[in-house]
Amino acid sequence: MQKQYEAVFIMTPVLSEQQMKEAVDKFKAVLTNGGAEIVHEENWGLKKLAYPVQHKSTGFYQLLQFKADPTLILKFETELKRDERIIRWLTIALDKDALAYAEKRIAKRNGQAQAEPEKVNVSENTVNKED
Secondary structure (H helix, E strand, O other): EEEEEEEEEEOOOOOHHHHHHHHHHHHHHHHHHOOOOOEEEEEEEEEEEEEEEEOOEEEEEEEEEEOOOOOOHHHHHHHHOOOOOEEEEEEEOOHHEEEEEEEEHHHHHOOOOOOOOOEEEEEOOEEEEEO
């Protein structure tokens, strides 16, 4: 039985664009070769770390959302652990609330979410936003 997972990993900041792409493709291949289906992926770019990791203060963040058999997670995380380009990672299983949140976040990121119209009160010469 497949579950939906979300994995975020941080790659070392010294990688070139091509090296980052190769690393991400490698981990996507590990998942797809194991029977997983990639649902969504995001490249969050270079971000400052909360604290130094392996003497680095920044890293390239990547998110992968996928459906996989739980037995594949150990193999996936072993590959992350063995790769010297990866400095940190986190894989979580998504429950129904997390799935709903992830779908909203993806829709918003893709511009599919419709923004609510802004309510404006006009009285005399002032304009106030209502919550």
